[in-house]
Amino acid sequence: MHTGEQYHQFFLTSPPDRAVRDRFQKMTLDLLPKGADVLDFGAGTGIDAKTYAAHGHQTFVYEPSESMRDYLAQYCHDEIADKTIVKVTSPLACKVQAVTANFAVLNHFADHTLLFEELSRVVHRGGFVLVSMLNPYYLGDARYGWWRKNVFRLLRRGRYAIASESNIHRFAPRVVVQAAAPHFQLESLVPRGFGWAIDLYMFLLFRRA
Numbered sequence: 001m002h003t004g005e006q007y008h009q010f011f012l013t014s015p016p017d018r019a020v021r022d023r024f025q026k027m028t029l030d031l032l033p034k035g036a037d038v039l040d041f042g043a044g045t046g047i048d049a050k051t052y053a054a055h056g057h058q059t060f061v062y063e064p065s066e067s068m069r070d071y072l073a074q075y076c077h078d079e080i081a082d083k084t085i086v087k088v089t090s091p092l093a094c095k096v097q098a099v100t101a102n103f104a105v106l107n108h109f110a111d112h113t114l115l116f117e118e119l120s121r122v123v124h125r126g127g128f129v130l131v132s133m134l135n136p137y138y139l140g141d142a143r144y145g146w147w148r149k150n151v152f153r154l155l156r157r158g159r160y161a162i163a164s165e166s167n168i169h170r171f172a173p174r175v176v177v178q179a180a181a182p183h184f185q186l187e188s189l190v191p192r193g194f195g196w197a198i199d200l201y202m203f204l205l206f207r208r209a
């Protein structure tokens, strides 16, 4: 189990993870209207939040893990002091243009129906939810017994979980899209084509109807 600080150091020094994060942050910043507020849901140690705040977006952060929150409080000390980053104890405590959930936050949920219902009360109409989730078709995982054991379940039911991985759930995108409806419509899904075999993460962009 990582402490917040270990997680932070690992993610900031891992080139493949940094590349994924850069793409996710760029997509968020390109989509956000100037000065719009954002909720970073499952904000971890505040790496994305700090970037959004630096670009002029007041950023609410919701993070259930105490260890992550403690490190976020250190890393984003100045932004919290000047209220460009605001800690919330429930996502429902803010109303924003966008919600982001980077690096597999939604893989901690067994089902997303209630979550999207809740987020529909947080995101303004016309706003968006951008999430990055583990790509269940990533061929790099095919070397593991658990992947081969679950591949037919994935194709049939669109989801599975393995207990050995702290109850991380994997989803076919269609299952998440179904859970998001009727509050959110899928606007874009990456990767495409061969990317489904080689990209560890998939990005799903939902628009609030």
Ligand SMILES: C[S@@+](CC[C@H](N)C(=O)[O-])C[C@H]1O[C@@H](n2cnc3c(N)ncnc32)[C@H](O)[C@@H]1O
Pocket (backbone or CB within 6 Å): 011, 041, 042, 043, 044, 045, 047, 048, 062, 063, 064, 065, 068, 101, 102, 103, 104, 105, 108
């Ligand atoms: C891999 S970390 C990603 C952290 C951060 N988003 C980032 O980009 O570095 C996954 C995060 O999901 C958070 N998480 C787990 N269950 C959650 C839940 N039910 N609601 C919100 N966040 C959750 C964890 O505490 C953890 O910080």
